[in-house]
Amino acid sequence: MDRAHWIEAPRPGKLLQLARDTFLSSGDLDSHVVREPIQASWLRSSQLRVDTDTLDPSFLGLEGPSALALTAAPVLSALAEELANESVSIILTDQHGLVLQRTCPDPSLVRQLDKAYLSPGFSYAEEQVGTNGIGTALEAGVPTMVTGSEHFSGSLGGFACAGAPIHHPVTGALLGVLDLTSSVTHSNALLMFCARSTAQKIEQQLLARSGARELALFRDYLAACQHPGSGVMALSPDLVMMNSQAQQRFDRADQAALLARSADAAGAADPVTLVADLPSGLVARMDYRPAFAGPELAGGVVRIQVQSGLDSSTGAPHAAVPVMPGLAGTSATWQRVCQAVDTSRRAGSWVVLEGEAGVGKIALLRSVNQLRNGSGHFRVMDASECGPAWLDTVADELAAGAGSLVIRRAHLLDSDTVSGLSELLLEYADGRRGVWVALTMRSEPRNPEVDAQLLPHFSHTVEVPPLRHHLEDMHKLVPHLLGRLNRGNNLGISPSALAQLMRLPWLGNVEQLRRVLLRVAQQRRSGTIELDDLPGECRATSRRRLTQLESLERDAVVKALVIHRGNKDKAASDLGMSRATIYRKIRDYGIVLTI
Structure with missing residues (x-):
């Protein structure tokens, strides 16, 4: 499907309203009236059980200006001046449809937007409100115009929305959406053109800032490479560089270990010195120095020195590692x-x-x-x-x-x-x-x-x-702990369950793993632990520490999904939440389903 098809003019209002009513009542789609992208979105919205009459998007709040909002600020400020006399709202969202900011010169339109919860802190993803210029543009990944009755929710039928995705100019990652919203009566053909051109200007702004950061990082990287005998890495959220000395000195396993260890310094604004024990048996000293493009952190450069044959803690020559009673781990x-x-x-x-x-x-x-x-x-x-x-x-x-x-x-x-x-x-x-x-x-x-x-x-x-720095030891550690917790019974673990355990951050380290396995062993005393036997905290891959209330909610969602063998409708019904909400919970908590 070519890009132009997504922004063709919407059908006349009365025919479209009739087509929407027919779809909602019978599921039949009139392909002569409803454009293909809107058809696809309606089907998705219907499957998500989005309410067609009542708007209830989640309020997720904002934690401060995002990097996208800061970069887009001069572009959006200039656009706001151009549209100062127009009844159009300028809306910027993140890649999940969360509204980051909104500018609108028309108080009447502001009141309508507030009534529709189309304001900062609310999510306008498709799963929240159905077909709309923001969520549908995110789902499709291309500029999308949604007008009047093309909206899945009747409460949005008075709006015309033109959403244009914003992609990172280097990595291509989807960063958010620039949306222009007006009332249907004030809509015109230039709305989509203006949204697309503004999104492109934001991407150009991102490229300029990214280019300055990468240039600053590359400059510091080249300077570090001038020192003979040093392996050098340059790190930023968008790229990793490693000089030839590092590539020749370290095999792939050692390089992976160096990258994993460098994660402890990534994003630091101050110098950091780390020591890495590599799979080859070498000990590497890693000196991290931040790189700046003006006041902005561009990344960091790591100089790597090998301390071959020395213990990383004592400086003593290596000796044979003894067999440690009561412990497990070979990394x-x-x-x-x-x-x-x-x-x-x-x-x-x-x-x-x-x-x-x-x-x-x-x-x-x-x-x-x-x-x-x-x-x-x-x-x-x-x-x-x-x-x-x-x-x-x-x-x-x-x-x-x-x-x-x-x-x-x-x-x-x-x-x-x-x-x-x-x-x-x-x-x-x-x-x-x-x-x-x-x-x-x-x-x-x-x-x-x-x-x-x-x-x-x-x-x-x-x-x-911490355990997350030597997860390869889980292959020995999990059976060892199970043997201690379940003496006299033969309790093993399946490869899929072990793989899931190795995906987790283990912020509570080995003690948290022991408590998890104790809970499992109290329920299953013999046989093989499968993925469905793991408690809720192990079925999610969230990398942040959850509050107690969030942990309880996550466990309840996992339990309901397991009971109903992955049926989200039944699980949502048991939990008293909508299907759209349970989808969001699954995504937010990183819940893994195997059914």
Whole structure:
């Protein structure tokens, strides 16, 4: 279908109204009256069960000016001046149909738009309001004119809408829609032409800004490449560059690991230094420096130095990685951490373990103690349980002269306790070969008192990575945890269920995975865990942390869909929501369906 077909003149109002009524009552379409793009949209809207009489779009709100809105601002300002005496509204939306901004000089039209909820913060996707210039342009990906009774909802029949998609000029990604809306009585043939030309001007503006950013990034990239012996990467939301030295030095697996590690620095406005344990066994130091185009962040340049044959935490030569009792994982990242902690234990060097909650710091220390001290004494003193006698107990443990003492969550200690603990550690510093002491703490936020007074007593710090940085260990970790949780029963997991688990961000790390598997094991005690056995939080791929209410809603949607074997109509009915709403929930929460 050629592009011109989408913007041909709409049919006369009375014939179109009759065709719409016929379609809504019987499902029959008059192809002589209703244009093909409108036919397709009506069918989609009907399948989504969009209400034809009542408008109820979701209000999603706005979090501040988007990058698209900021780039489009001068273009839309100029257009607003040109249309200052016209009864036309200028509307900009994102790629999901969320209205970002609206400009309209006619108070009467503003009132009509407000009544139709066509205002900032509301969604005008097809699944929300049916056929319209915004949602239908997004679905089709081409400029679309919708006039009068071509709208699926009767409440929009008084409007004429011309929507033109806006694409990124470099990547081609759909960014949003520029929509011009007027009343049907004020509509004319120039509405669509004006919308298309304005969208093209916004794309040109995007190209100019993108070009300036890419030029600034490329300049810094070339400067970094002048240093001999360095692998260099340049990163931005739109591109990745890697110089020949990096491509020749690292195989594909190592390159993928470098890119994954660089994600921790992407978007940072300050320099960052990272250490990456690569699948090949190499250790790479990654120095990230941001690149700017004027005040705007253009991306970043990463210089890569190989620390071949050295441990990333201690700088010691590599040794064979021991088999760690009670732990699972064979990735280079995880084994490097295990090796660093084991090396410290064998040398009697006190160590600090940093990392997010739930990554397994205590489990790692317990495993090393069991490996090197057999059934020897292992005591954990939790800073969250600090009381009047807490320091006395620590003193008794240090005086015992044997075993391992772990100060857990040290970042929670108050100033007085930090000072007292520092004095105790100093007193027993000469007896390090007696009691081995380890500290665990979060990487962020920092406790300045702990950093200043306690860390000097410890020879080095080991960063325990979050689970999302070594997801390849899930192949070993999941069966290991299932074996511990379900002793005596043979409980396995299917490849599809394991693959789904590996798609998730695991913001709660290994502890969150353990809780999930415990819930599954309480329901299925033998056999094979399938995708449908996973709880709601594992059937969605949202990368943001959900509120408790959102988590409950997500789980309810997943449960209803599983019960009704993917039938969205029945699931929506059980939940008391419309079919359009359940589609939006599935999309927003990233719910995965297999039925």
